[in-house]
Amino acid sequence: MIEVSNLTKHFGPKTVVRDLSFTVEPGEVLGFLGPNGAGKSTTMRMVTGFLSPNSGDAKICGISMVDHPKQAKGKIGYLPESAPLYDDMTVVDFLKFCASMRGLSGKARREAVDYAIETCFLQKVAPQSISTLSKGYRHRTCLAQSLLHDPEVLILDEPTDGLDPNQKHEVRQLIARLGETKAILFSTHILEEVDAACTRAVIIDQGSIVADGTPAELREQSGSNSLHDLFRTVTTKETE
Numbered sequence: 001m002i003e004v005s006n007l008t009k010h011f012g013p014k015t016v017v018r019d020l021s022f023t024v025e026p027g028e029v030l031g032f033l034g035p036n037g038a039g040k041s042t043t044m045r046m047v048t049g050f051l052s053p054n055s056g057d058a059k060i061c062g063i064s065m066v067d068h069p070k071q072a073k074g075k076i077g078y079l080p081e082s083a084p085l086y087d088d089m090t091v092v093d094f095l096k097f098c099a100s101m102r103g104l105s106g107k108a109r110r111e112a113v114d115y116a117i118e119t120c121f122l123q124k125v126a127p128q129s130i131s132t133l134s135k136g137y138r139h140r141t142c143l144a145q146s147l148l149h150d151p152e153v154l155i156l157d158e159p160t161d162g163l164d165p166n167q168k169h170e171v172r173q174l175i176a177r178l179g180e181t182k183a184i185l186f187s188t189h190i191l192e193e194v195d196a197a198c199t200r201a202v203i204i205d206q207g208s209i210v211a212d213g214t215p216a217e218l219r220e221q222s223g224s225n226s227l228h229d230l231f232r233t234v235t236t237k238e239t240e
């Protein structure tokens, strides 16, 4: 599970994440929403150990990211906002390479690559060079690398960004399916994804949580049964 407690991050004089606390249990998919510049990516980078907080901590399966980053990172699958891919490699070779980086070899590596390919429906393009993939398949290849070690926790930064409606639908279904057993935190700008894939959502604005609940609870809070109305009410109009 993910336990975020009192995370705070300053960049110079600006506080971009402010005393943020929330938890994500196994079997939960938490949508992380907020306007541009609200602090979503900064929070995710701290939760995944790519950025140090000024104060606070994120525990992954009980392991502190601040005190034991290596062990905590081992429990996470992370899809960053712009995930790196090696264009010259085939999909299967790229995944083998990533699995080796995760310390897997031999049969365990083969099984991990097969699992990731199957889970992300990459069978058709497995022998294809990454440079020749459509955007949707590139995206799924990035997602596949985050699943190689079958992590208990998944952190996905805008996993459906730039995909066409069919691909968005497939990735949302995949997230919902993976979320049956894992703890998933995923950021999005698309409010429809809350209904399509999330068991719960938080909205942040200027680094603080301004709404938290199940999709039904959030709609009820809006007073008009609309997530769009709630989003507009609780977030500031000036975005970056």
Ligand SMILES: Nc1ncnc2c1ncn2[C@@H]1O[C@H](COP(=O)(O)OP(=O)(O)OP(=O)(O)O)[C@@H](O)[C@H]1O
Binding pocket: 011, 016, 034, 035, 036, 037, 038, 039, 040, 041, 042, 043, 240
């Ligand atoms: N390395 C950095 N140095 C200085 N300021 C930064 C840095 N990284 C992010 N910021 C600022 O922190 C704020 C929050 O940025 P962040 O990327 O976390 O927002 P976001 O909610 O993910 O936005 P978006 O939805 O546009 O991706 C912004 O004002 C951004 O300019």
